[in-house]
Amino acid sequence: MKKKSAVHLSLVGGLVLLVAQLSLFGLLLYPYNPHHHTFLKDVEAVANITSKLHMSVFAVDSQVLQHFTNHENDLRSRCVLCEAKYPATFVTLFTGLKQSEEFVFLLQQARFHVVTLQNTNPPEVPSGISINIPICYLLKRNTVIHLVLFHERDGNYWWHGNLLSDPRAISELSAFGLSVHSVQMMKTEGAFDKFETEVVSMSGIPFLIPKDIPRFLHDASSSRFIECSHTLADSFHRSHGRDTTHEALRFVHRAWKLLSKTKTLLDKLGIRFWISSGTCYFHQCDIIPYSKDVDVGIFITDYSEKILREFLAHGFTLKHWFGRVNDSLELSFSSGDLKLDIFFFYEDGPYLWNGGTQAKSGKKFKYLFPRFTLCWTEFLELKVRVPCETQAYIEANYGSDWFTPVTHWDWKSSPPNVRENGEWPAEEWAEVMRVYS
Known part of the structure; x- marks a missing residue:
């Protein structure tokens, strides 16, 4: 009997020692971190409140999403949320002031210090978005949480504001020990296509995350949004009036449909484009009724042979093909009696340029633009790209007096940025100047 008791004691002692060793090993791998503990408690409290109010909350922190992707099959043993940058960033959808209050x-009942930043002084009043609406919350109980508000826009996408649209932002961030540079989102206004989500459990807390994480992270890196200058457009219309003739209104309506169809096809192919030249919206926030065509720009690095096939397959007719892929490429399509011009842009030192070709002579032209980046805007309820440096882009093409309408325009001589660029050799005309009836 004593022998059996000794064996039992040995077994129990061995188990205790094994448990202690495993616990020590676990602590070495995943050491207890009081900061992580309090952070998770704060996140859980916020999640419980949003759940009670039926608010959708997205985990969008870039490091959390990347860590989730890398360790999706090992989430139980990892604190994925603990990978969040500081301050941790989440998104929720704005559904009205009552719910916000x-x-x-x-x-506050849960002992959070809450700061609501508002769209108090935006650079330009958003179309369909009131000033003084909430754009984000800064929350702190033990750690800081940045909760960004997505607002649905007329173009069926999500928009978020710029922190600096609230004059209090810098001082409020400073009170939390933060600056504008320390936040992940809202350094500028941003726009996102609506994305599919799925529910996942992170450290036992359910969150929505984008289904296509790589796509979301890519879109987040290029989400900068600039509002059309409605103030400038009002000034333009006061100075120059509106063309409300039946012919003008009919053209604007049909040109909008053509631009919308173009967007659908190029978005399907994943090809970036921007509204350009006569279509560029800057002084009217509208299609220019006397331009008589629709112009878009594409970087030559984004060229794909699929463009031609896709447009021909969807009712467009190729009107002309000028240039080569490596030099002055320009495609022109017709849809009914409307024309769509696609200009391809090339790099040249401090400039970007697109080409032009005169079919009867083979003369080549080059249009120089200072380098620019692309931003989103809302143009007649379409989410489309424009050059972020919009005014510099338009002044390059139309000069410093671009605000004055020009109804008579010679594409070979009127633009201040046009340069002669040689001629196509006669023996190459058949290849580089394809004109179709």
């Missing part, structure tokens, strides 16, 4: 009240 109730949300803030419940957060």
Whole structure:
């Protein structure tokens, strides 16, 4: 009997030692971190409140999403949320002021210090978005959480504001020990196509995350949004009036449909484009009724042979093909009696340029633009790209007096940025100047 008791004691002692060793090993791998503990408690409290109010909350922190992707099959043993940058960033959808007020009240009841930043002084009043609406919350109980508000826009996408649209932002961030540079989102206004989500459990807390994480992270890196200058457009229309003739209104309507169809096809192919030249919206926030065609730009690095096939397969007719892929490429399509011009842009030192070709002579022209990046805007309820440096882009093409309408335009001599660029050799005309009836 004593022998059996000794064996039992040995077994129990061995198990205790094994458990202690495993616990020590676990602590070495995943050491207890009081900061992580309090952070998770704060996140869980916020998640419980949003769940009570039926608010959708997206985990969008870039490091959390990347860590989730890399360790999707090992989430139980990892604190994925603990990988969040500081301050941790989440997104929720704005559904009205009443819910916003109730949300803030419940957060305060849970002992959170809450700062609501608003779209108090935006650079330009957003179309369909009121000023003084909430654009984000800064929350702190033990750690800081940045909760960004996505607003649905008329173009069926999500928009978020710029922190600096609230004059209090810098001082409020400073009170939290933060600056504008320390936040992941809202350094500028941003726009996102609506994305599919799925529910996942992170550290036992359910969150929505984008289904296509790589696509979301790519879109987030190029989400900068600039509002059309409605103030400038009003000034333009006061100075020059509106063309409300039946012919002008009919053209604008049909040109919008052509641009919308073009967007659908190029988006399907994943090809970036921007509205350009006569279509560029800057002084009217509208299609220019006397331009008589629709112009878009594409970087030559984004060229694909699929463009031609896709447009021909969807009712467009190729009107002309000028140039080569490596030099002055320009495609022109017709849809009914409307024309769509696609200009391809090339790099040349400090400039970007697109080409032009005169079919009867073989003369080549080059249009120089200072380098620019691309931003999103809302143009007649379409989410489309424009050059972020819009005014510099338009002044290059139309000069410093671009605000004055020009109804008579010679593409070979009127633009201040046009340069002669040689001629196509006669023996190459058949290849580089294809004109179709």
